[in-house]
Each structure stands twice: as structure tokens, then as C-alpha cells.
Amino acid sequence: MRQSNKWEPxxxxxxxxxxxxxxxxxxELERVEGELRGYPPLVFAKEVDLLKAKLSRVNEENLxxxxxxxxxxxxxxxxxxxxxxxxxLMLQMSVILGFCSGMEILKIGRIAGxxxxxxxxxxxxxxxxxxxxxxxxxxxxxxxxAESRVHQPQRMxxxxxxSASTLNLLRAFCNGGMADLHLIQQxxxxxxxxxxMGEKYQTLTQEISQxxxxxxxxxxxxxxxxxxxxxxxxxxxxxxxYEECLCRTDSLSGRIYDCSAHFLWIGERTFxxxxxxxxxxxxxxxxxxxxxxxMTSTDLLRLLDWFNxxxxxxxxxxxxxxxxxxxxxxxxxxxxLEKEKREVVLLNDPMHGNTIKQGGIKTRYFASILQELDRxxxxxxxxxxxxxxxxxxxxxxxxxxxxxxxxxxxSLSKNYQTTCDPRLNASQSLELAFGLGEKMRKRFx
Numbered sequence: 394m395r396q397s398n399k400w401e402p403x404x405x406x407x408x409x410x411x412x413x414x415x416x417x418x419x420x421e422l423e424r425v426e427g428e429l430r431g432y433p434p435l436v437f438a439k440e441v442d443l444l445k446a447k448l449s450r451v452n453e454e455n456l457x458x459x460x461x462x463x464x465x466x467x468x469x470x471x472x473x474x475x476x477x478x479x480x481x482l483m484l485q486m487s488v489i490l491g492f493c494s495g496m497e498i499l500k501i502g503r504i505a506g507x508x509x510x511x512x513x514x515x516x517x518x519x520x521x522x523x524x525x526x527x528x529x530x531x532x533x534x535x536x537x538x539a540e541s542r543v544h545q546p547q548r549m550x551x552x553x554x555x556s557a558s559t560l561n562l563l564r565a566f567c568n569g570g571m572a573d574l575h576l577i578q579q580x581x582x583x584x585x586x587x588x589x590m591g592e593k594y595q596t597l598t599q600e601i602s603q604x605x606x607x608x609x610x611x612x613x614x615x616x617x618x619x620x621x622x623x624x625x626x627x628x629x630x631x632x633x634x635y636e637e638c639l640c641r642t643d644s645l646s647g648r649i650y651d652c653s654a655h656f657l658w659i660g661e662r663t664f665x666x667x668x669x670x671x672x673x674x675x676x677x678x679x680x681x682x683x684x685x686x687x688m689t690s691t692d693l694l695r696l697l698d699w700f701n702x703x704x705x706x707x708x709x710x711x712x713x714x715x716x717x718x719x720x721x722x723x724x725x726x727x728x729x730l731e732k733e734k735r736e737v738v739l740l741n742d743p744m745h746g747n748t749i750k751q752g753g754i755k756t757r758y759f760a761s762i763l764q765e766l767d768r769x770x771x772x773x774x775x776x777x778x779x780x781x782x783x784x785x786x787x788x789x790x791x792x793x794x795x796x797x798x799x800x801x802x803x804s805l806s807k808n809y810q811t812t813c814d815p816r817l818n819a820s821q822s823l824e825l826a827f828g829l830g831e832k833m834r835k836r837f838x
Contacts, residue, residue, distance in 0.1 A: 395792075399664035400675035402640035402649060406632050410668035412511045412660075414532045414544040414630060421544040422634070429549060429638035434652030435505065435556055436626065438529055438677070438779040444625050445679045447499050449707030451738045451781045455496040457833070458710075458740055459487055460627065461822070462503025462618025465510045468530045468551060477502065478558055478789035480566050480624070482819055484828040488563070489594075490572070492601055493830030503786070505559040506553045506628035506654045508532075509635075510813050527812065531632055535812045549635045556653070563624055572622035574601060589799040593827065627656035633672055640676065648677040648690040653670045658712060661685040661745070674699050677685060680711040683742070686722040690729040710738045712784050716746025716761070719768050727776040741769035742784040748814060751796070754805050756815050756830065759797030763828060770832065783829070785816040800825050 394550045421748035450456050461483065479502070487498035508531035525542040527535045531552040534541030582598045588800070630636050630651070651657060655718075658681025661667040671679055680700050684693065689797040701708040714723050730737060747757045766783065772778040793802035794815035802818070809815075817825065 396798060400671075402637045402672070402675070405668040405672040406670050408667035411666035412663055413668075414528060414632070416544050418546065418547055419776055420722070423547040423609045426634055426638050429635065431552060432553060432639075433557075434639065434641045434650075435517075435553075435560055436650075436652050436655050438641075438646065438650050441650055441655050441678050442627070444501075445707040447707075448679050448710065449705075450501075452558055452706075452779050455494075457490060457494060457496045458499045458501060458738070458784075459483065459490060459781060460501040460503065460740065461486075461785035461787045463507055463784045464503075464811055464816055466504065466507050466555070467812055468548075468555065468642055470810065471555055471559075473562060475789070476504075476562050477566065478819075480563060480571065482570055482789040482822060485823060488601065488661070489597065489823070489826040489830045492597060492831035493795065495831070499625075499782070501625045501627050501656055502563070504558040504626060505563070505626045509629065509631040511595070511631060511660050513662075515562070529813070531629075531635065532590070541811075545815040546634075549632070549638075552635070553639075559628060567622040567624050577601070581810070594823070602747070603626075621713075625655040627654050629660050630657040630669065630673060631660065632771070633668060636672060643677075646677075649675060649731075651676040651678050654678070656681065656710070658683060658710070661687075661714065664688070664692070668698060670696075679708055679710060681712050681740075683745075684711050684713045684715070684723075684726065685746070686715050686718040688726065690726060694728055694729065694733065694735075697737070701736070703812065703821060704734075704736050706736045707738075709736065710781075712738055712740045712742050713769060714742040714784075716765060718746070719765055719772065723769070723772050724776060725777055727772065730776060731776060733789075738781040739773060739778060740782040740784045741766055741780065743769070744784075744786045751805065754809065755794075756805055757795045759795055759817075759825075760823055762795070762817070763825065766825075766829060767832070770836065774836070785817060785822070785825075786814055787822045789819045789822075791820065792818045795821060797821075816822065 402568065447456065452460065483500050483502065487500055491498045509529040512526040512528055516523050518535040524537060524539060527533060531548050533544050547814055636651050636653055639651060640649055641652045642649050655677050659669055659673055661683040664682060682696055699707060712721060727753065743762040744757060747761040747765060748755055770780045791808065792810050793805055794809055794811055795805040795817050798821045800820050
């Protein structure tokens with residue numbers, strides 16, 4: 394792929410693209426793009442720079458990344474209570490992981506922008522009818538009708554406004570005392586009463602409370618926890634018209650940022666889309682790359698040269714999603730990275746490589762998710778590299794989309810709500826955090 398001499402947010406339009414919507418009304422698309430360009434940024438350059446600075450420390454310091462959230466955000470299932478419960482769940486998980494490992498937990502949500510989804514096929518069959526595939530609420534509707542599945546530009550405006558509202562509430566939670574460690578026991582009353590691990594969690598929160606009491610008895614104020622309350626947002630940079638329109642030039646540095654999110658990643662289905670590569674190389678945000686079994690060493694080095702030619706720290710996060718193949722697919726890539734001394738942060742996405750169908754319904758086995766996490770940590774240790782974090786599709790709702798865990802979800806159809814891929818529910822997410830926390834205590838403690 395050729396690299397143009399000068400990069401601009403619209404440079405991607407000169408290159409072949411994959412996973413792009415087919416808009417019928419181009420005049421409407423142009424109008425929507427013009428409106429989006431005039432909207433305020435959702436995030437700010439200094440926030441992005443703060444995240445990049447933290448990412449640059451992951452491999453050398455006690456810092457671990459917890460990235461999680463919806464597979465695909467929904468226009469219809471949107472509300473303040475869901476956002477609050479999700480933020481609380483991320484806090485709970487970070488407290489467990491942080492207390493067990495002694496590490497600072499860097500929280501990054503798949504939220505306030507995770508609306509677009511890549512699809513394997515342009516069309517899908519539903520009740521004997523062939524319809525355009527659902528590509529996320531920012532592009533078309535999930536309802537199985539021809540009208541709903543039309544790609545509509547104005548959906549980008551609704552996605553922006555929902556993202557702005559979501560981010561506004563998240564910032565209020567971060568700055569309004571919701572991350573006060575004194576409140577952690579109150580966040581988990583239902584979990585403590587109903588879950589087999591509830592007693593264990595209660596013991597953990599009591600230990601934390603005792604530690605806080607000791608700290609405050611020494612005259613140290615512990616009510617404010619800035620690192621605990623910090624929260625960043627992320628999504629896949631899939632819908633390039635939307636991403637381009639939210640690019641802004643920082644008045645101080647002159648650098649261009651994609652202000653739709655702090656952190657963006659390129660997916661497994663677009664790492665060979667020339668338009669997506671061109672867009673991503675120019676933005677000043679840290680960049681994620683999903684790494685699947687079909688990623689070769691040559692592919693990976695080419696992407697790193699493209700996105701991070703100066704090999705700077707904090708620029709690149711590799712999100713490994715391999716399923717059972719991780720045991721033989723990942724080591725050769727890590728060996729090349731170590732040999733070439735490439736600066737990358739390593740995360741494991743144990744969700745996408747473990748998706749199966751049961752009775753025609755997409756699901757994931759909780760045991761498979763845990764197994765991939767275990768192997769990821771082991772392989773990183775064997776190759777002399779740090780396992781820097783996890784990337785999960787999860788929700789605070791008690792959905793029945795993934796099979797397994799200490800609480801049986803029963804029938805998948807009981808509360809199957811996702812519009813795309815299955816997510817861990819709140820109980821499964823906390824159970825995973827406990828299990829991982831114990832392993833981190835042994836490995837890093």
C-alpha cells in the first residue's frame with residue numbers, strides 16, 4: 394500500500410475500503426457529515442495524551458488495563474441506569490483486580506461510540522427472507538424488515554448525541570464521588586446475597602475497608618481516589634465518515650485527534666482495508682490492532698511500521714483474539730516482537746475467538762474464555778513479555794448470553810438481549826475478575 398506524503402482526515406477516501414455502508418442518498422450523507430463537523434468534540438486532546446502516557450508505562454510499571462463493555466451499543470436499550478450500573482461494574486472489577494495484584498487498573502470502556510459492527514456477509518437470512526446484514530445502530534436497524542435494514546446517514550447524528558449524553562453522565566460519576574472506596578460494599582449487596590462467591594467478595598471489601606480505616610487513622614485523606622475514578626472510552630474505528638467528521642486539530646500542538654473517543658482500534662476484518670489503515674495512521678490517538686490467527690508476522694510488522702514508524706511507547710495496543718489456536722498462533726508473533734524490540738502493549742480478548750452457535754444462537758462458554766486468558770498469561774510469561782490487560786464484551790445486566798460460571802444462566806433465550814455477539818453478564822464478569830485477581834496475586838504479588 395502506498396503512503397501519501399500529506400495526511401488529512403479525509404485522505405482515506407482515496408483508497409479501497411472494506412466493511413463500508415452503502416448509502417443510497419448521498420446528498421443526505423453530505424448534509425449529515427457537514428452537521429457532524431460543526432459539533433463539539435466528545436473528548437479532548439489532553440485526555441487522549443493522558444491515556445497515551447499511561448499506556449506507555451504498562452510494560453515497566455504496576456499498571457494493568459481493564460477494557461470492557463457492550464458488543465454493540467443500542468439506541469433502544471439506552472438509559473441512565475444502564476450507564477450507572479456499567480460504571481459500577483467496572484469499578485467493582487477494578488477494585489478486585491487492583492487489590493489482588495497491587496496494580497493500578499486503567500479502565501477503558503467500550504462505550505459512548507461502540508455502535509458499528511463488521512459483518513462476514515452482506516446479507517443474512519431471517520425467517521426465509523434475505524435481508525441486508527445488521528451493521529449496528531449507527532448504520533441500520535436490527536429489526537428484520539427491508540425498511541429497517543436500509544443504511545441511513547442520519548443515524549450518525551443519533552449516535553453522536555447518545556455518545557455525548559453517555560459521556561456526560563460518566564464524567565459526572567467520575568467526578569461526583571461514585572468511585573469512593575467507602576461505597577464498594579454498598580455496590581454489591583445483591584451479588585453478596587445471591588452468588589456463591591458473595592461471601593468471598595464481602596471478605597475482600599472488608600479487607601479494603603480495614604485498610605482504608607488504617608490509612609485514615611494515620612491522617613491520610615482517602616475519600617478522593619483520582620486514579621480509581623479515571624475512565625476512558627473506546628470503540629472500533631469502523632465507520633470512517635463518522636470518525637473523519639469528529640477529527641479536530643489541537644490548538645496547542647497542531648496535531649490531529651479523532652475526538653470521538655480516547656482510544657480506537659482496527660478490527661480483524663479491516664486490518665487489510667487500505668482506507669482504514671490510511672485513516673488510522675494519521676490520528677494522534679493510541680491505536681489498537683485486533684490480532685487473530687490469520688495475522689502473520691509480516692502483516693503485524695507492516696502494521697506497526699505503518700502506525701508507529703518511530704516505535705514510540707504508548708502508541709500501539711495489540712488485542713489478541715485467538716481462541717483455542719492461541720497456544721500455537723501467538724508465540725511466533727511474540728518472538729518476532731521481542732526480537733525486533735517493538736513497543737507494544739498486549740491485551741487479551743478471550744471473547745471473539747470463542748464464539749459458537751448452540752441451537753442456532755450465538756454463545757460463548759465461560760470456561761473457554763477463562764482458558765484463553767490462562768494461556769495468554771502463560772505464553773506472555775514464557776516469551777518474556779508482560780500481559781498488559783484484558784478486553785471483554787460484558788454488561789451489568791443479568792443476561793443469558795454466555796454459558797457457564799457458578800450461577801447457571803439456564804436457557805439462552807431466557808434473557809438474550811444482545812443485537813450482535815454474546816456478552817458476559819454481571820455475575821460472570823465479577824467471577825472472572827475474582828479468578829484473574831487470584832492468578833495475578835500469585836504471579837505479580
